[in-house]
Amino acid sequence: MKTHTLGFPRIGAQRELKFALERHWRGESLPDVLPQVAQDLRARHWLAQRHAGLDVVATGDFALYDTMLDHALMFGAVPARFGFGTGPLDLDQQFALARGNAAHPAMEMTKWFDTNYHYLVPELSEDQAFTLHADAWLDAVREAEHRGLAPKPVLIGPLTFLWLAKVPGLATGADEAAAKLALLPRLLPCYAELLRRLEARAVPWVQIDEPVLALDLPAEWLDALGTAYAAIARPHLKVLLATYFESVASTLPRLAALPVHGLHLDLVRAPAQAQDALRLWPRDRVLSAGIVDGRNVWRTDLRDALDCLAPLREHWGDRLWIAPSCSLLHCPVDLAQEQRIDPQVRSWLAFAVQKLDELGVLKRALLDGPAAEARALADSDAAVAARRAHPVVHQAATRARVASLTLEDASRGTPYAGRRVVQRARLALPAFPTTTIGSFPQTSEIRVARARHRRGELQQDQYETLMRAAIAEAVQEQEALGLDVLVHGEAERNDMVEYFGEQLSGYAFTEHGWVQSYGSRCVKPPIIFGDITRPAPMTVAWTRYAQGLTPRWMKGMLTGPVTMLQWSFVRDDLSREAVALQLALALRDEVVDLEAAGIAVIQIDEPAFREGLPLRRADWPAYLDWAARAFRVCASGVRDDTQVHTHMCYSEFNDILPAIAAMDADVITIETSRSRMELLNGFGDFAYPNEIGPGVYDIHSPRVPRAEEMLALLRKAREVIPDDRLWVNPDCGLKTRGWDETRAALQQMVAAAQTLRQEVSAAA
Numbered sequence: 001m002k003t004h005t006l007g008f009p010r011i012g013a014q015r016e017l018k019f020a021l022e023r024h025w026r027g028e029s030l031p032d033v034l035p036q037v038a039q040d041l042r043a044r045h046w047l048a049q050r051h052a053g054l055d056v057v058a059t060g061d062f063a064l065y066d067t068m069l070d071h072a073l074m075f076g077a078v079p080a081r082f083g084f085g086t087g088p089l090d091l092d093q094q095f096a097l098a099r100g101n102a103a104h105p106a107m108e109m110t111k112w113f114d115t116n117y118h119y120l121v122p123e124l125s126e127d128q129a130f131t132l133h134a135d136a137w138l139d140a141v142r143e144a145e146h147r148g149l150a151p152k153p154v155l156i157g158p159l160t161f162l163w164l165a166k167v168p169g170l171a172t173g174a175d176e177a178a179a180k181l182a183l184l185p186r187l188l189p190c191y192a193e194l195l196r197r198l199e200a201r202a203v204p205w206v207q208i209d210e211p212v213l214a215l216d217l218p219a220e221w222l223d224a225l226g227t228a229y230a231a232i233a234r235p236h237l238k239v240l241l242a243t244y245f246e247s248v249a250s251t252l253p254r255l256a257a258l259p260v261h262g263l264h265l266d267l268v269r270a271p272a273q274a275q276d277a278l279r280l281w282p283r284d285r286v287l288s289a290g291i292v293d294g295r296n297v298w299r300t301d302l303r304d305a306l307d308c309l310a311p312l313r314e315h316w317g318d319r320l321w322i323a324p325s326c327s328l329l330h331c332p333v334d335l336a337q338e339q340r341i342d343p344q345v346r347s348w349l350a351f352a353v354q355k356l357d358e359l360g361v362l363k364r365a366l367l368d369g370p371a372a373e374a375r376a377l378a379d380s381d382a383a384v385a386a387r388r389a390h391p392v393v394h395q396a397a398t399r400a401r402v403a404s405l406t407l408e409d410a411s412r413g414t415p416y417a418g419r420r421v422v423q424r425a426r427l428a429l430p431a432f433p434t435t436t437i438g439s440f441p442q443t444s445e446i447r448v449a450r451a452r453h454r455r456g457e458l459q460q461d462q463y464e465t466l467m468r469a470a471i472a473e474a475v476q477e478q479e480a481l482g483l484d485v486l487v488h489g490e491a492e493r494n495d496m497v498e499y500f501g502e503q504l505s506g507y508a509f510t511e512h513g514w515v516q517s518y519g520s521r522c523v524k525p526p527i528i529f530g531d532i533t534r535p536a537p538m539t540v541a542w543t544r545y546a547q548g549l550t551p552r553w554m555k556g557m558l559t560g561p562v563t564m565l566q567w568s569f570v571r572d573d574l575s576r577e578a579v580a581l582q583l584a585l586a587l588r589d590e591v592v593d594l595e596a597a598g599i600a601v602i603q604i605d606e607p608a609f610r611e612g613l614p615l616r617r618a619d620w621p622a623y624l625d626w627a628a629r630a631f632r633v634c635a636s637g638v639r640d641d642t643q644v645h646t647h648m649c650y651s652e653f654n655d656i657l658p659a660i661a662a663m664d665a666d667v668i669t670i671e672t673s674r675s676r677m678e679l680l681n682g683f684g685d686f687a688y689p690n691e692i693g694p695g696v697y698d699i700h701s702p703r704v705p706r707a708e709e710m711l712a713l714l715r716k717a718r719e720v721i722p723d724d725r726l727w728v729n730p731d732c733g734l735k736t737r738g739w740d741e742t743r744a745a746l747q748q749m750v751a752a753a754q755t756l757r758q759e760v761s762a763a764a
Contacts, residue, residue: 001363001367002054002056002321003323003362004152004321004322004323005324005328006058006242006264006327007326007329008327009331010329010516011514013512015514018520020033020037021520024091034091042143043143045062046147054356056149056205057144058152058154058207059143059154060141061154061327064094065094065098066518069120070136071156072120072122072165073088073089073133074132075132075161080125081104081123082097082103082104086131087131088135098120099702101703105673113214113245114612115611119164123166125167125168126167126182128183128186129186132189132194137194138198145201152205153198153206155194155206155208157208157209158188158228159212159228160210160211163212163215165180167180188228188232191231195232195237195239196234199235199236204237205239205261206239207242208240209242213248214244214248215246215616226257229259229260238261239260239261239262240260240261241258243265243266244269244294244326247276247616249270255281256281261285261286262288265277266290268290269295277312278315285319286321287312287321289308289309289321289322291305291308292362294327294329298572299358299380301380302361302380306377309322309362309366310366322366324355328356332524333351333352335351336353340511341511342508344386390530392529395506395533398582405581405585409633412638412644414640419643420691422641423641423666426600429484432714432723432728432756434749435669435727435729437730438487438603438605440487440742441735441742443470446467446491449467467492471545474487479552484553485553486550486555487546487555488557496605496733497523497567497568498525500587501526501528504533504535504538506582507526507529509524510524521700523567527568528568529571537593540590544598553601555602556591556594556599556601560609561630561631562606562609563605564587565579566612576612580627581633584630588633588637591638600641601642603646603647604631604665606631607732609627609663610648610652624656624662625659628660628663635664644667645669647732648660648669653682657682657683661686665690666690667693667727668692669695670693670694670695671731672717673731684720690725691727692721692726693727693729694713695732696731696752697731699734700731704741704745705745705748707751707755708752711752711756714728715756718756723760728756730745730749
């Protein structure tokens with residue numbers, strides 16, 4: 001019986017990869033420094049796996065930017081528009097694909113299934129040729145072997161790679177799914193050759209991830225499974241087919257017919273699969289039980305886990321493997337670094353390193369009996385009991401308020417068409433109004449001040465003085481640029497979720513609980529452990545101050561309930577719907593207070609709305625109903641002449657547009673620049689009824705687009721959006737950018753809007 005992990009966080013316990021990447025991009029390190037940091041991190045992560053007693057270590061799960069990008073490079077699928085060819089690329093060329101360059105926008109980026117990790121979308125052509133360039137991937141296998149470790153290489157499977165790719169330039173009405181599936185015969189020889197090279201090295205096992213099996217795949221894609229795996233199978237190399245994020249019970253008979261030697265199931269997100277596997281997965285093959293939660297920070301209830309594993313152990317014997325539910329990429333690295341969190345809350349948690357240790361406890365308890373791990377089981381039982389009894393976990397007033405919500409509490413009352421009239425009279429904005437999404441550059445001065453304040457080196461009044469100065473600077477910059485609706489820049493905010501969580505009851509916070517969002521971007525999700533209340537206003541004073549600096553309209557900026565839920569580590573003892581409604585009520589109080597303070601435009605960001613969508617379509621209606629309701633609850637306490645905005649980014653929206661319309665925001669801003677406005681087409685086909693601000697430039701890339709480029713995108717947007725409902729804005733917030741590039745890009749954006757106004761006026 002083996003223990004293993006499907007993958008490990010790659011950023012490092014101290015975010016070493018993040019800082020090495022950013023130094024490399026700024027030209028502050030020698031060319032060989034970044035590869036050396038990467039090699040050191042891989043070694044450190046393998047040693048953590050060996051120290052925890054894992055039988056094999058995962059290789060191939062490490063990437064400098066993104067594993068989907070690495071697979072595209074490995075298969076020679078380099079976007080032709082960059083002109084790099086299909087051979088091995090140097091680091092600067094690889095990062096140009098991820099971040100864009102002066103000539104070309106970056107590859108499109110979107111969410112990895114229903115997580116907050118973003119992957120780069122491979123760009124394929126209908127006549128795509130694939131060639132294998134696997135030296136870097138195989139080097140990691142050699143590194144592990146040279147350290148005396150047993151490697152288990154990890155590959156993204158051929159169906160998943162193609163399903164998550166895109167084929168730009170297809171004829172209108174063409175079936176993109178069919179075009180991608182048609183490329184499978186061309187791609188499979190690369191997989192076959194790669195597995196042949198592993199076999200030649202006498203590597204015993206390879207893990208091939210096919211998370212798309214958790215989706216409602218078309219029948220022809222499922223039919224292609226048998227052909228694909230028969231084409232790549234090797235006689236002396238065993239394949240562990242890994243599925244996760246949802247049940248694959250309905251596909252188990254088909255999977256059992258594949259020439260694979262093991263199957264991994266996510267028994268955290270879909271525990272009922274264990275019973276299906278007992279009936280449908282062969283006893284003479286390996287079953288890998290994903291019993292430790294790879295996506296949340298709660299320590300495993302070891303007693304419950306053993307109860308689940310016992311019948312599997314009896315059925316499969318030593319062919320039962322134990323693992324996290326999915327890659328630990330989605331967890332912070334090591335709880336041992338956390339010294340300031342409430343000790344009781346800390347006792348309920350497990351990060352990636354601790355989850356590896358839990359695997360060892362479960363294995364020993366199964367092999368030698370529960371008495372062999374009596375102390376660990378007793379600690380687990382005590383943590384479960386203490387968490388249930390904590391006074392913040394159950395607050396009667398909060399639950400009563402949720403229970404008393406009515407239909408009127410989730411409705412603006414007046415439809416958008418009526419609100420629009422009074423909002424226009426009050427706001428008096430020009431055609432194609434310009435704005436930004438919320439944040440402005442978090443300069444080193446702001447970050448240093450926040451760190452000093454956190455350490456107690458700056459008194460509260462000193463800190464507030466510095467933040468007000470930063471807000472005043474952001475307002476002055478926007479006035480000079482000529483923006484129409486301003487934001488205060490969010491200088492005082494560490495993170496769009498953590499900032500609010502710090503002011504709500506029911507939340508806990510870490511110092512080092514970082515997880516990777518994309519590239520060098522890391523987030524530190526707060527932890528929801530109890531019922532939510534808002535003890536006091538959170539943003540009103542800052543927003544009122546900013547509005548007092550300018551005669552232009554100032555947006556109040558909030559993070560919506562679904563995003564607060566999705567971008568936190570969420571309690572697992574209460575439904576997500578109930579938690580979302582608790583958050584919605586807390587935010588509703590803030591919205592009402594902002595309006596009372598004279599704020600006429602309030603933005604409630606929901607970038608994670610699409611991300612929260614269940615993977616199976618049968619589960620969509622229930623989620624979309626409560627998610628849209630939660631947004632309306634927090635937005636519906638204001639007058640008709642208060643304009644409510646929301647923002648969404650990096651998602652495919654076409655299949656949920658009715659639910660987005662049901663949110664009933666007056667204005668929605670969305671990311672569209674990387675897709676060259678493709679994402680906007682669905683809004684036009686659906687005839688989205690309210691106002692839309694499609695992003696006209698990519699804030700995740702350091703390049704500054706010209707006004708002509710943005711103007712071309714706006715002209716495309718006018719084909720879909722009526723002129724009187726079209727806003728002009730960047731894709732997302734500007735927190736991660738520098739002031740020079742921010743100023744230059746916004747100058748170009750305002751110029752594009754002014755040119756468009758002149759064109760439309762002249763035509764009229």
